[in-house]
Amino acid sequence: MSDRRLTPWQSVRAGLWAATLLVILVLGWMVKAYGQLPAIQPGVYSQLVGLGMVSGVENFRVTGVSDTISSTEPSLLEPQSRASYPWRQDALPVRIKAGGDAADTATGLGAQTVLVWCLLDGFLRNEGPGGKLVPITLTTAGISASAPSAESCIRVNRAQVGTGGDYFASTASNVGAIVVEYTDDVEARRIEAGVGIDQLLVFSTGAGESGVFAANFTDVNSKNECSLHSYARIGANDVTGPSYGAIVRIGEKNGLAGAIISEHPVDGKLSIGPFTDLWLLVECDVMNASASVTLVIQRVKI
Numbered sequence: 001m002s003d004r005r006l007t008p009w010q011s012v013r014a015g016l017w018a019a020t021l022l023v024i025l026v027l028g029w030m031v032k033a034y035g036q037l038p039a040i041q042p043g044v045y046s047q048l049v050g051l052g053m054v055s056g057v058e059n060f061r062v063t064g065v066s067d068t069i070s071s072t073e074p075s076l077l078e079p080q081s082r083a084s085y086p087w088r089q090d091a092l093p094v095r096i097k098a099g100g101d102a103a104d105t106a107t108g109l110g111a112q113t114v115l116v117w118c119l120l121d122g123f124l125r126n127e128g129p130g131g132k133l134v135p136i137t138l139t140t141a142g143i144s145a146s147a148p149s150a151e152s153c154i155r156v157n158r159a160q161v162g163t164g165g166d167y168f169a170s171t172a173s174n175v176g177a178i179v180v181e182y183t184d185d186v187e188a189r190r191i192e193a194g195v196g197i198d199q200l201l202v203f204s205t206g207a208g209e210s211g212v213f214a215a216n217f218t219d220v221n222s223k224n225e226c227s228l229h230s231y232a233r234i235g236a237n238d239v240t241g242p243s244y245g246a247i248v249r250i251g252e253k254n255g256l257a258g259a260i261i262s263e264h265p266v267d268g269k270l271s272i273g274p275f276t277d278l279w280l281l282v283e284c285d286v287m288n289a290s291a292s293v294t295l296v297i298q299r300v301k302i
Helices: 008-034 042-050
Strands: 057-069 092-096 111-120 136-139 152-164 178-182 187-191 202-204 209-221 226-234 247-256 258-263 276-284 289-301
Touching (some): 152 178
Antiparallel strands (some): 057 289, 092 152, 178 187, 226 276
16 A cells, blocks of 8 residues: 655645635635725734835834923924034035043943944945845944044934943943044934934935835923924935925924824825935923934835
């Protein structure tokens, strides 16, 4: 009598066919029962993106914090409450500014490297194998300036500590404040001491990508209500005058107080196209309020 047992490969293939048939039957039942297929929930989709299971889409997180908000002057979401952000019209290398802490050095107990996510000259994405976004790595040099990057950046979207020298540190790895600047001495991002990541909510899309707002987390510490205003510069790559891309308000949230978590359906309605600068201004009805906002932006290659 011949042996009719399946080989391991035949067993796997039979299992895959059975699972596929089961999925088809379940979907068919849902269409019959409800008249449509179930929608993928935003949270599930974001998790799939985070796991790298959605080709050409990556989650990108940016956070802004402002501790001293004026009731008369809307401010950028960043700790220093600067009046404006240096929108560049040319690309330059970046480096760590001199004047930091001696412990933040390549062999020290503080921050040893800093990662910088930026758009290159021509608003090109800085990509690695498979088209994945990759950061520039800067090596800290204590109180001295670091060596400049080999790449030239026209926008810096985020800076954070890459490696530290103290496994048991009670706060983030950087002992002192770390400033990432362009080689013409213009500040791009600041990492406050013991924080590990910059807190400036300014973001730009590059060539061949769009940004879809997947989620936002807002926390307002104020006895009175606050408002958030979202602005975008469309056509940021148009740097030759006398006319430039328009700046428009693309979103507004009023009456904010306390912690608010919002997740947006990923349906393309809340999105920005290529070559677009995005920033948020916050305004409160009382002096010395504080606010923080974190955006999860899905960067989609198009």
